[in-house]
Amino acid sequence: MRLNKLFASILLVGATFSGNTLAESFQPFTVTDIQVEGLQRVALGAALLNLPVKVGDTIDELKLQQAIKALYASTNFENIQVSRDDGVLIVAVKERPTISEISFDGNKDIKDEQLQESLDGSGVKIGESLDRTMLSGIEKGLQDFYYGVGKYGAKVEAEIINLPRNRVELKLKFTEGLAADIRQINVVGNTVFSDEELIGMLELKDYVAWWDLFGERRYQKQKLQADLESIKAFYHNQGYIRFKETSTQVAMTPDRKGLYITINVDEGEPYKVSKVNLTGDLMGREKLMEALLPIKEGDTYNAAEVTFTEELYSKYLGRFGYAYPEVQTYPEIDDETKEVTLNVGIKPGKRVYVRAINFTGNTITKDEVMRRKLTQMEGAWLNSDLVERSKESLNRLGFFEKVDTETIQVPGTDDIVDIDFTVKEQPSGSFNAGVGYGSGTGVSLQFGVQQNNFLGTGNQAGLNINTNKYQKQINLSYTDPYWTKDGISLGGSIYWSKTDYGRANLEAYKNQSYGFALNSGFPINEYNRINGGIGFRHNTLSELSDNQQTNQFFDIYRDGANDELSFDNFELNLGWSRSSLNRGTFPTNGSSQRFNTKVTTPGSDVQYFKMDLDTKFYFPLTRSHSFVFLARARLGYGNGYGQTNDNDNILPFWENYYSGGSTTLRGFKTNTVGPRSFSVTRDQEFCPDPSGSGCSLPTNPNEIFVRNGRSLGGNAIATASLELIVPIPFLDEAYSNSVRTSFFADAGSIWDTEFDYDSYRDLPATEFAKIQDYSDPSLYRASYGLSVQWLSPMGPLVFSLARPIKEYEGDDTEVFSFNIGQTF
Structure with missing residues (x-):
């Protein structure tokens, strides 16, 4: 008899044990051999490697549980059954199917690329094994996304289509339905500012004028969170530093086609600035930095002004090479006097120097043309103003559609950086050529080239030849904007034309x-x-x-x-x-x-x-x-x-x-x-x-x-x-x-x-x-x-x-x- 004993069922790991002899309890035994049945894609060696049992081991109920858990943890199997034939441990497995194809049907709000990116993050890819236990989580996650945009009737169903050789097609079916419109937005608890004023600053709308072709009343969870932050920022900018949004309710109408949004707020009272203290390392520039301070004693507290002050000092320190300063404001709130003391802590950090300035994206324009427009120099300390001015100078050339800068810290140092300028080149000239006929011009021939970045040198060159019913002309021009290294330009042009203005x-x-x-x-x-x-x-x-x-x-x-x-x-x-x-x-x-x-x-x-x-x-x-x-x-x-x-x-x-x-x-x-x-x-x-x-x-x-x-x-x-x-x-x-x-x-x-x-x-x-x-x-x-x-x-x-x-x-x-x- 191959099977002479039935192992006890271990429900914890979902394995099934079977045999021809029923036993009330499991009896340990010594393993004389291990057989693995049902393998197709997984190699026998890989399966045995994941099995923490070897020939000669004595196996008891605990070791059996550990063995089954280890096999499931390998993510290769969706069903495991173990049995014994005397001293032989028999493991019968069913491998997880391989995903051969992934398709989407009915999705409009989410693009296929976004869906695939989400599945990739969950390990659901073509060529990988399918874990059926994850499908319900994927369905729920996608359904929650639709709920977040107001589509409460949306459904997502994962269908598995079996294919030969233990392969499957995963098909996600979407029933998106219609988005629930916002019927009404209410603000409760506000007394200082009216409902109209607060609701007017929200991105979510409960009313759209007939002429507003791009307006909509569609609910989106992310927009609601942003709107709540907008209300909070508005109150903080008006001095209400203790303002709180106590709760927000989103209620659905019985027909599931509309929503009511209620925002409960606690406004508090406005606070004044009693004092502003500049603390930390002011580098001996106390008077100048105090003069730069935009917030004065007696001003109404304004969170935006506080943020602006921090950015102002960061930029100021950046002019002197302190690229990574820490500027942080610590408010001390006196609820009795309704006043705030602002402590602006300043830590300049180390002065940073520029090792190298690099350019990327300039396939036509030569590096030297760009480098001569820079005001930030290599070897000097990093100056944020000079970097910004260098960026503007490159933009003014007219050769680039976009100029970006990035400051990269040199590995292993904390005071040396490289500056990378990344550009996207654009047409810096014009070209025309052709033969045409018009009632006003007759037969015309045109050829013209005007290039403001000739061969990537930054020089300007032009050749224009035109002939039509009333005009013949030729013009040749050339200008070197950097004839000398100091930026003195030199150029010239030669021209000839013959025009009959009466025919024009x-x-x-x-x-x-x-x-x-x-x-x-x-x-x-x-x-x-x-x-x-x-x-x-x-x-x-x-x-x-x-x-x-x-x-x-x-x-x-x-x-x-x-x-x-x-x-x-x-x-x-x-x-x-x-x-x-x-x-x-x-x-x-x-x-x-x-x-x-x-x-x-x-x-x-x-x-x-x-x-x-x-x-x-x-x-x-x-x-x-x-x-x-x-x-x-x-x-x-x-x-x-x-x-x-x-x-x-x-x-x-x-x-x-x-x-x-x-x-x-x-x-x-x-x-x-x-x-x-x-x-x-x-x-x-x-x-x-x-x-x-x-x-x-x-x-x-x-x-x-x-x-x-x-x-x-x-x-x-x-x-x-x-x-x-x-x-x-x-x-x-x-x-x-x-x-x-x-x-x-x-x-x-x-x-x-x-x-x-x-x-x-x-x-x-x-x-x-x-x-x-x-x-x-x-x-x-x-x-x-x-x-x-x-x-x-x-x-x-x-x-x-x-x-x-x-x-x-x-x-x-x-x-x-x-x-x-x-x-x-």
Whole structure:
């Protein structure tokens, strides 16, 4: 007989013992052999290794329990039966099945990746053995998650599908159901602040206006905890240091579709600050550190101010190399006087030095280009201000979408660190090439490259070749911003162009020009720079249309009946620029100003000057800089100086200012805002007539006709824009630094200070045209709208939808516009 005795059942470990002879009690025996039956995946040696019984051992009831526990602890078996045949110990096992596949069905609120990550943490993976005892815990955990988001009807069921060779498929079925809406939120116990004021600061809502497309009344446990912390912080910031949230109840409606939330509070009373003590090592700077203290005696206690004070002293100590100071405030509360004494303990710790500064993520930009922008140096003590300024300097380069810093302590030391700058590069230039056809341009060929980080050197290089119906041009430029190690820049450009403005819907004339320019810049400090340059330009003008403004210019320089004029001008440039922007592209904080003066030298064929000022201010409205207010303006003025042929020189019309388009005054077509050319004719045809169908002959031979032409610009400009930059809903955070949306309002005026309106105001008005006072700066235009900017791989793209709110008869308006190559 193989089995001659039945071992007693040991319920504690769930093993089953069987045989053909029943015994009331277990009798110890000596093991002469061990047999393990039922093994498939687990090797015999591994099973015996986990069995704390060997041949020759005497086994009793205690050792038997220990043996069975050890086998279960190996996690390889889901059922174990032991028996004996004389001295042979027989262990019959059933291995846990191997997970061959894991699938999910019905889950919408939880992504498959999140579910798999949770299962991985519990050891439930494909290829591992399945522990059925864990499934109920997994089901309950997932169900609790749904309860936490208000889905109290949710169910989670784990289904096991058996497959050949002791394999299984684990299938998790989800019935999520609908989330219970918050029917009402109540605050009980508050007397100082109203329910509306407290509930208004909560993220959970029991009411959502019809126009709030993104609002919801869905309950989430995590949000409730955050809201309770918000209420607590609010009271602590108002001086109620003893405020307590005594209890919170979340009750479900009978239909399980709604929730009532009740928050019980004990407000307490407001406390004043009786005294602030600075303790610890003040490094001999007691008076200065006391002067920095933002909290004064008699102030109402404010927890946020306390935290700010701790951060302020930590940053202050960080400027002197104390990278890991301990600044902690210990309040002493006097409940009788309702006062608080604040003891600010300061422990600077050791001064920390920088061993090395490393860069990662710059696959294009060379290390030396980044290193020369640093103000924190290797070998010096760690200065938190200099590290932050270095980060801002790298951002202002415009080469990076994101710059992060991390201070890493050198292993084995407590006063030496490395600084790692991690950057994410972005397109730092633009490229265009193609062949096209348009009704306004005809056949066009374009090729252009503008690179502000040429070959990763930080140098600027550009090559542009364009040809279309009205223009042919080529321009080659190059600038080295660090021609010297001190940051003196040197650059130059060579250009040639030939333009027929009459075929470009502008006032008709032809202009052929070529020239070169050299420029250099000198840094004053980190934010300010002086720029200067010299250049030569040759212009040839011909086939000028007949109008009053250009005739005024030609009357000064025209020699007899010659219809073609050439000018050789030598130009000097001098400018100042300042920038404290936190980023080179898509800044969110800081300001920038540029002032530039251009003047032709005495002896040039045309003597004139131009002055331009551009300024921008960015004001972040939130700590995360997701909402930003932008104000920008431009002022410009130009005129001639000296005399030619006994006439006062004026600004040449090809140097006039224009406005309109996607980068200046949106809602108006490019370069159409401002003075237009006009002509005064007598005894001539007027073409076309108002109907646009032909020519009109004057009914009176002596009648005066005034004909308005196309845009000619003016010698003065003033524009301003206000923008609210907002985050784009549903946009992945990874793209937040490459796409920007803003609501804007633009206004601007172009005028001609040399226009003599009195000479034309008395001309009889006709049905064809009416002369405006082009010298009046109050004739401004304005618009508002929406703009989207994208840093695409081809360069910056700007799309605008705009509507004019101030316009004049004859203005060329447009609703949609776009531009390539410039961002605000």
